[in-house]
Amino acid sequence: MMALLKMFLRAFLLLQFAMQFLDGAEPQNCHGGVPGTPGHNGLPGRDGRDGKDGAIGPKGEKGEPGVNGQGTPGKAGPAGPTGDKGERGPPGQPSLPARENIADSLKSEIQHLNAKISMIEKAVSFSTFRKVGQKYYVTDGIEASFDNGMKYCKDFGGVIVLPSTALENQALLKVLVSSGLSNKKQFIRVTDRETEGQFVDTEGKQLTFTNWGPGQPDDYKGAQDCGTITDTGLWDDVGCNGQHPIICEIEIR
Ligand SMILES: [Ca+2]
Known part of the structure; x- marks a missing residue:
């Protein structure tokens, strides 16, 4: 039995050797052992x-125009209508020069009032006075005479009425x-000494109002x-040159 197994093994080895030889493979070392099983594949x-x-590709097709694209701003339109006037703002503080102007203005106003009061005091010092505008x-x-009456009134800052x-x-x-002087005629400030028949005021101005009695002025006896x-x-x-009561008019400004 053992002899049979040895023969079988020897025959097997011979057969394998012959097959390798026939495949063209290099003859194995006579002393090599039996080849092992192939190993597993290695890791990648x-x-x-x-x-x-790579080379630049071909130009792409033109895209479609955008939907919400914004263009450049257009020209400014014409000015709109004027708006309503706003409410008046609160008063501002006057500047320093403005305050100085106000001070000067007040000073001037006080001087004017003082002068006015002085004139009124003179006017009411007369026994008879009446405000007319x-x-x-x-009058006292x-x-x-006419000329002395003019001087008299001038002393009070006035003229014959x-x-x-x-x-x-x-x-x-x-x-x-x-x-109480109604029984006497009172001078009024009109004269025709410059040109006979042409009555004017003492400054030579034309009269805007006259109230001559019937047949007057008659230049009686010239x-x-x-x-x-x-x-x-x-x-x-x-x-x-006749003596007549004098009524003065004093203008208060
Ligand atoms: Ca007359």
Whole structure:
């Protein structure tokens, strides 16, 4: 039995040797042992380096226009209508120069008021006075010639009275009556000494109002160049050197 097994084994080895020889393989070392079973596959190697950039590809197709794209701003449109005026803002603080101006203005106003008070004090110092608009008609019943009457009134900052409206003429008549001098004609500031028949005021200005009585001015006896007012309110020309009560008008500004 053992002999049979040895023979079988020897035959097997011979057969394998012959097959290797026939396959062209190098003859194994006669002294080598039986080849082992093939090993397992090894692990995958590392990734290689990146390759070079490839060639530029063909140009892509033109894209479609965007939907919400915003263009460049257009030109400014015309100005709109003017808005409503806003409410008045609170008053600002005046600047220093403005405050100085206000101070100067107040100073000037005080001086003006002082002068005005002084004029009023003079006006009301007369026994008869009446406020007519911006003027005071005043009298103490002093009688004088036309020229002296002018000087007298000037001392009080005034002139001989001259009504320039029917209303003022009426006011003057009231003074004439209340002063108790209605039985006498009072001088009014009109004269025709420069040009006979042309009555003007003492500054040579044309009269804007006259109230001559019937037939007046008549230049009676060629010696009547100054005007007076009678107790009816009508005017009459008389001699300038006659003595007549003087009523002054003092303008308060
Ligand atoms: Ca006359």
